[in-house]
Amino acid sequence: MTQEVGVYIHVPFCRKRCPYCAFVLIESDGSLHDRFVDKICREIRAAKPKARTLYFGGGTPSMLGAAPIRRMIEAEDSSHPLSDQEIADALAADGVALARRTVAKYRDELQILPARLRHR
Numbered sequence: 001m002t003q004e005v006g007v008y009i010h011v012p013f014c015r016k017r018c019p020y021c022a023f024v025l026i027e028s029d030g031s032l033h034d035r036f037v038d039k040i041c042r043e044i045r046a047a048k049p050k051a052r053t054l055y056f057g058g059g060t061p062s063m064l065g066a067a068p069i070r071r072m073i074e075a076e077d078s079s080h081p082l083s084d085q086e087i088a089d090a091l092a093a094d095g096v097a098l099a100r101r102t103v104a105k106y107r108d109e110l111q112i113l114p115a116r117l118r119h120r
């Protein structure tokens with residue numbers, strides 16, 4: 001039986017490093033973003049994690065825009081897609097309060113289908 005895991009994706013890009021920042025990152029003009037996302041997708045496909053949670057940190061993950069983040073989510077094991085409620089429950093367990101409807105709204109903004117339509 002494969003154990004469920006929490007997946008952390010570090011997006012190491014910021015436009016400019018803040019003077020007090022000690023995070024691992026590079027100042028980015030966007031030229032490396034596509035290559036970075038391609039490599040992350042390859043790693044996810046190779047590892048096939050049974051992910052209970054998917055967390056993006058940085059850096060500034062929003063610099064990648066919604067489309068690359070969607071690509072990363074779609075690179076996960078699609079035999080166990082999480083419902084909006086499961087995502088909300090997992091976030092709540094980590095101390096992040098998001099209603100199921102808010103999770104659905106973000107998923108819709110990312111143009112990601114509901115779990116029942118993502119299952120393969």
Ligand code: SF4
Nearest residue numbers: 014017018021058059
């Ligand atoms: S990670 Fe945050 S604190 Fe660090 S450079 Fe980027 S915006 Fe500034």
